[in-house]
Amino acid sequence: KNEVEQSPQNLTAQEGEFITINCSYSVGISALHWLQQHPGGGIVSLFMLSSGKKKHGRLIATINIQEKHSSLHITASHPRDSAVYICALRTSGSRLTFGEGTQLTVNP
Amino acid sequence: DARVTQTPRHKVTEMGQEVTMRCQPILGHNTVFWYRQTMMQGLELLAYFRNRAPLDDSGMPKDRFSAEMPDATLATLKIQPSEPRDSAVYFCASASLAGAYNEQFFGPGTRLTVL
Numbered sequence: 001k002n003e004v005e006q007s008p009q010n011l012t013a014q015e016g017e018f019i020t021i022n023c024s025y026s027v028g029i030s031a032l033h034w035l036q037q038h039p040g041g042g043i044v045s046l047f048m049l050s051s052g053k054k055k056h057g058r059l060i061a062t063i064n065i066q067e068k069h070s071s072l073h074i075t076a077s078h079p080r081d082s083a084v085y086i087c088a089l090r091t092s093g094s095r096l097t098f099g100e101g102t103q104l105t106v107n108p
Numbered sequence: 109d110a111r112v113t114q115t116p117r118h119k120v121t122e123m124g125q126e127v128t129m130r131c132q133p134i135l136g137h138n139t140v141f142w143y144r145q146t147m148m149q150g151l152e153l154l155a156y157f158r159n160r161a162p163l164d165d166s167g168m169p170k171d172r173f174s175a176e177m178p179d180a181t182l183a184t185l186k187i188q189p190s191e192p193r194d195s196a197v198y199f200c201a202s203a204s205l206a207g208a209y210n211e212q213f214f215g216p217g218t219r220l221t222v223l
Contacts, residue, residue: 033212041197043214086151094139094203095164096212098151 003027006087006099013106019074021102023087026068031090034061034072037101038083046072046085077106110134112215114200120221126188129218131200132181140183141212142168142175143199151199157183190222 004025013019023032034046047054047061049070054061058077063070074081087099113132121127133140141156155165160177168175172191177183187194197219201212 035214041219042216043199043201045211045213048211088151093163094141094156094158096141096153100150 003091003097004087004089004099006085006102008102009100010103011105013077013104015078015106015108017077017106019077019081019104019106021072021085021087021104023070023072023099024068025070025087025089027089027091027097029089029091032063032070033088033090033096034070035086035088036083037086043086074104079106079108082106110213112200112202112213114198114215114218116218117216118219118221120223121190122223123191124189125222126186127190127194127220127222129185129198129200129220131183131185131202131215133183133200133202134204134213135181137202137204137213138180139203140177141201141203142183142185143201144196145199145217146196154185154198187220190220192222195220195222 007022031048031050033048036044036046049061049063058075060073082105084101084103086101088096115130139158142154143151144154145151154168155175156163157177172187174186197217199217200215203212
């Protein structure tokens with residue numbers, strides 16, 4: 001479990017704020033995933049990164065392989081962004097190791 | 109609208125009973141994963157298959173859990189006998205090996221409660 005650490009564990013923001021969630025890891029990886037889990041429990045894959053940056057709508061994910069660090073940014077946050085965001089490492093083969101998640105609450 | 113389906117969505121059973129969970133991966137995906145999520149442990153990989161062959165089941169308690177893929181459209185996870193500590197949400201996910209880095213698509217999960 002210490003192979004991947006997310007911060008913060010909990011985050012509360014006001015609608016419209018810029019949000020950053022961090023993921024640090026200590027092992028070699030072939031890719032890093034950001035997942036979103038809504039209160040209903042469903043899990044959606046947001047990004048899969050091996051280098052650089054990816055953007056989808058208001059979501060941006062970056063990764064620095066040398067520093068073993070990734071960030072997920074949400075611009076102009078909205079209450080519907082409230083969810084748990086999970087960082088997952090792809091290590092050997094297709095195996096994923098998951099972070100503990102960041103609970104994000106965006107208030108109107 | 110391609111998606112991973114799982115049945116049942118909810119299961120309540122008594123300790124000692126056999127539980128079977130089913131997953132239908134997205135058509136054409138050749139890699140299937142079983143995950144378990146609990147409050148204490150978070151998400152954990154139990155096992156995964158590629159082209160129906162088990163590749164890694166090191167996360168799965170071997171004495172009571174078994175995972176199979178009888179065909180390309182069905183993956184099963186069985187617990188026999190079930191115990192209260194098996195209570196969790198079990199997710200299935202599937203992926204295609206078309207590229208080097210493969211997005212996983214998750215099913216809605218089976219919420220298991222063992223009394």
